[in-house]
Amino acid sequence: DQQVKQNSPSLSVQEGRISILNCDYTNSMFDYFLWYKKYPAEGPTFLISISSIKDKNEDGRFTVFLNKSAKHLSLHIVPSQPGDSAVYFCAAGRISSGSARQLTFGSGTQLTVLP
Amino acid sequence: EAGVAQSPRYKIIEKRQSVAFWCNPISGHATLYWYQQILGQGPKLLIQFQNNGVVDDSQLPKDRFSAERLKGVDSTLKIQPAKLEDSAVYLCASSPSGGDTQYFGPGTRLTVL
Numbered sequence: 001d002q003q004v005k006q007n008s009p010s011l012s013v014q015e016g017r018i019s020i021l022n023c024d025y026t027n028s029m030f031d032y033f034l035w036y037k038k039y040p041a042e043g044p045t046f047l048i049s050i051s052s053i054k055d056k057n058e059d060g061r062f063t064v065f066l067n068k069s070a071k072h073l074s075l076h077i078v079p080s081q082p083g084d085s086a087v088y089f090c091a092a093g094r095i096s097s098g099s100a101r102q103l104t105f106g107s108g109t110q111l112t113v114l115p
Numbered sequence: 116e117a118g119v120a121q122s123p124r125y126k127i128i129e130k131r132q133s134v135a136f137w138c139n140p141i142s143g144h145a146t147l148y149w150y151q152q153i154l155g156q157g158p159k160l161l162i163q164f165q166n167n168g169v170v171d172d173s174q175l176p177k178d179r180f181s182a183e184r185l186k187g188v189d190s191t192l193k194i195q196p197a198k199l200e201d202s203a204v205y206l207c208a209s210s211p212s213g214g215d216t217q218y219f220g221p222g223t224r225l226t227v228l
Contacts, residue, residue, distance in 0.1 A: 032215050043206055043219035089157050093215060101215055102171065105157030
């Protein structure tokens with residue numbers, strides 16, 4: 001049962017254009033969402049997050065949008081740069097026990113930014 | 116600030132052998148996680164510690180996997196005996212107590228032949 005889905009395994013965009021990565025979730029208990037970026041042979045690196053009480057969070061070139069009614073979030077990268085080429089994982093968080101949080105990850109989207 | 120450290124970075128073993136992975140979390144982080152990431156998939160949680168106590172190990176195959184976090188700092192994940200399907204990257208992550216964001220180490224790539 002995949003609770004977090006990234007339906008596009010890959011995405012290619014031209015340098016300078018917008019990259020839009022999508023993620024859908026099914027569990028209404030998720031209250032916090034994150035995007036991680038992963039380069040080959042490295043661990044995932046935290047990129048940006050959003051709480052379920054917001055619908056948008058922006059950090060430089062990166063913006064995350066959350067549509068709770070549709071259980072959908074997206075990551076926008078503007079403008080895209082070749083260094084953004086990586087695998088992007090969407091993760092959804094909820095409280096598991098006491099104050100401890102757990103994350104459920106999507107399967108990732110390989111972004112390639114073409115020079 | 117030093118990140119999450121893991122060793123070894125790569126390990127190749129024969130099936131039925133045993134293997135152990137080590138993790139040192141970010142200083143002061145009370146919560147430590149072990150994930151398994153199979154090629155083409157996202158990380159899957161195996162076990163979660165809060166200080167030196169287990170919070171959740173429901174996804175840990177306990178017949179062959181074990182983990183401990185003595186003194187609430189470093190952690191070791193062991194597989195005994197290994198199977199072919201255990202080939203994956205094993206990721207360690209940590210977060211401050213009650214923190215929303217997890218910080219990952221570089222992972223250990225395990226190949227079981």
